[in-house]
Amino acid sequence: MAESEKQLFGEDPTAVRETDHYAMEYVRSFVEKWDDLIDWDSRAESEGDFFIQHLKERGAREVLDVATGTGFHSVRLLNAGFEVVSVDGSPQMLTKAFENGQKYGGHILRTCQADWRWLCRDVRGQYDAIVCLGNSFTHVFGERERRKILAEFYAALRHDGVLILDQRNYDALLEGKYSGSHDYYYCGDGVDVEPEHVDEGLARFRYDFHDGSTYYLNMFPLKKDYTRRLMSEVGFQRIETYGDFRENYREDYEPDFFIHVAEKAYQE
Numbered sequence: 001m002a003e004s005e006k007q008l009f010g011e012d013p014t015a016v017r018e019t020d021h022y023a024m025e026y027v028r029s030f031v032e033k034w035d036d037l038i039d040w041d042s043r044a045e046s047e048g049d050f051f052i053q054h055l056k057e058r059g060a061r062e063v064l065d066v067a068t069g070t071g072f073h074s075v076r077l078l079n080a081g082f083e084v085v086s087v088d089g090s091p092q093m094l095t096k097a098f099e100n101g102q103k104y105g106g107h108i109l110r111t112c113q114a115d116w117r118w119l120c121r122d123v124r125g126q127y128d129a130i131v132c133l134g135n136s137f138t139h140v141f142g143e144r145e146r147r148k149i150l151a152e153f154y155a156a157l158r159h160d161g162v163l164i165l166d167q168r169n170y171d172a173l174l175e176g177k178y179s180g181s182h183d184y185y186y187c188g189d190g191v192d193v194e195p196e197h198v199d200e201g202l203a204r205f206r207y208d209f210h211d212g213s214t215y216y217l218n219m220f221p222l223k224k225d226y227t228r229r230l231m232s233e234v235g236f237q238r239i240e241t242y243g244d245f246r247e248n249y250r251e252d253y254e255p256d257f258f259i260h261v262a263e264k265a266y267q268e
């Protein structure tokens with residue numbers, strides 16, 4: 001494997017807790033495999049029209065997909081008639097997303113490489129909605145950075161805009177509960193996803209593909225109520241949190257993922 005294709009975590013991978021590192025984690029060979037991990041058809045089936053419905057209910061037309069990845073949501077939203085600008089900090093991801101745009105809908109994606117920390121410097125205009133999906137916000141390690149990023153998202157929204165941001169259920173993970181189900185998000189059968197190390201400041205996940213290749217992602221274990229609090233402190237007025245796309249999940253049901261729908265419109 002060429003040097004540029006290797007993920008580099010150094011001698012102590014659990015010491016890597018920096019926001020900048022995400023760009024080095026999404027090496028080209030991992031990006032090439034990302035769609036095996038998520039399996040577009042199964043993922044579309046598992047989430048249904050959840051995001052499309054929420055956006056339509058709020059009259060959203062222009063959407064900024066800030067964590068485009070390989071383009072799954074950008075393409076779904078374009079196919080549903082939204083205008084989408086596709087942002088990501090990783091050029092490898094955007095290249096793949098561009099290919100997928102053509103492959104899955106004949107779209108020429110409007111892509112923009114930008115880091116969330118200085119989003120408004122690089123992305124002009126305001127949007128009706130921002131989507132930050134696929135457990136992406138977890139790549140941010142510093143609290144000041146999280147606040148800055150949420151403030152950048154807030155600024156890039158129109159006065160009545162909505163931010164939809166999701167995350168893994170780290171509350172459960174921190175309590176030692178992990179479900180490796182392929183029901184949501186990572187729906188592909190050709191890969192096993194396991195947490196290799198978990199503490200209050202790091203969740204390091206291992207992705208074993210059935211072709212024998214292995215990749216890792218180092219992420220910050222965001223607790224659900226902490227994310228909600230940051231959103232509220234940055235100015236979002238109403239935040240609804242869904243568990244695995246359900247509003248009323250049972251008390252005894254531990255969702256794999258949470259989805260926060262945060263509205264900017266001022267409420268007395």
Ligand SMILES: C[S@@+](CC[C@H](N)C(=O)[O-])C[C@H]1O[C@@H](n2cnc3c(N)ncnc32)[C@H](O)[C@@H]1O
Pocket residue numbers: 019022023026038066067068069070071072087088089090093114115116117132133134135136139140
């Ligand atoms: C876990 S992937 C999710 C991709 C896609 N949304 C999905 O669900 O398949 C996270 C994405 O967020 C991007 N990302 C992480 N931190 C970022 C940052 N600070 N600025 C811009 N993009 C970032 C990564 O490059 C990557 O494409």
